[in-house]
Amino acid sequence: MARSTTRSNDWGFPRWRGYGSSREAQTVRLCDRQGCEEPGNCPAPKSPNSPERWYFCEAHAAEYNRGWNYFEGLSAEEAAAREKGEQRTASGYASASHYAWGGAGDGTRSGDELRALEVLGLDSDADADEVKTAWRRMAKENHPDVRPGDASAAVRFQSVQAAYEVLRRADEERARRRP
Numbered sequence: 001m002a003r004s005t006t007r008s009n010d011w012g013f014p015r016w017r018g019y020g021s022s023r024e025a026q027t028v029r030l031c032d033r034q035g036c037e038e039p040g041n042c043p044a045p046k047s048p049n050s051p052e053r054w055y056f057c058e059a060h061a062a063e064y065n066r067g068w069n070y071f072e073g074l075s076a077e078e079a080a081a082r083e084k085g086e087q088r089t090a091s092g093y094a095s096a097s098h099y100a101w102g103g104a105g106d107g108t109r110s111g112d113e114l115r116a117l118e119v120l121g122l123d124s125d126a127d128a129d130e131v132k133t134a135w136r137r138m139a140k141e142n143h144p145d146v147r148p149g150d151a152s153a154a155v156r157f158q159s160v161q162a163a164y165e166v167l168r169r170a171d172e173e174r175a176r177r178r179p
Contacts, residue, residue, distance in 0.1 A: 031057040044068075113170050116163035128171050135164040 031040035038057035044064050046052040056064055071079040109117070114124055120134040140146065142157040 029055050031055065031060055033057070033060040036060060110170070112166050116166040119159050119163040120167075128167075131164065131167050131171075135160060139164075 029040045030036070031038045032054045033056060036057055038059070040055035040057055042056050042058055042061035043053040044056055044061055046054055054064070071082070074082065109124060117124060117126055117131075120126075120131065120138060122130055122134055126134075138160045139157060142153040142160060144150075144154050144157060147153040
């Protein structure tokens, strides 16, 4: 019995093969920049509202985009009208903006921690010493013994206490996780 001379990468299981993985040669589009031999896989428009595209390598696409002016050739009124029209058609995206990360900081703090820092009047990059100082200052200002009978001060005092507790627990948890 003769064996097949063709070789396969899927060991008889076609679903194991990656998409687009084949043995034949693939055509590669080169960068449209004169003299560049890199693959041109970054499309760039030739002019505003034109379906024609240049295809640049990553380095030349970055260079092209630095000098690109979407409103070039338009008067100030025409540019403002086009911008307003595009903002109107993009309003559906604005209604979903609450799904995105919208807080300040570098992503190391949770949303609760950022809200607690806001209650204490601190920036998102405040350290433990700044948190403790702000907590003591605000607790002294709003303490029920300092302001007896002031209901709004009592509410502020409770919110400051809760904010400090959230931040203290988060710092303890980070310290516990560090080796």
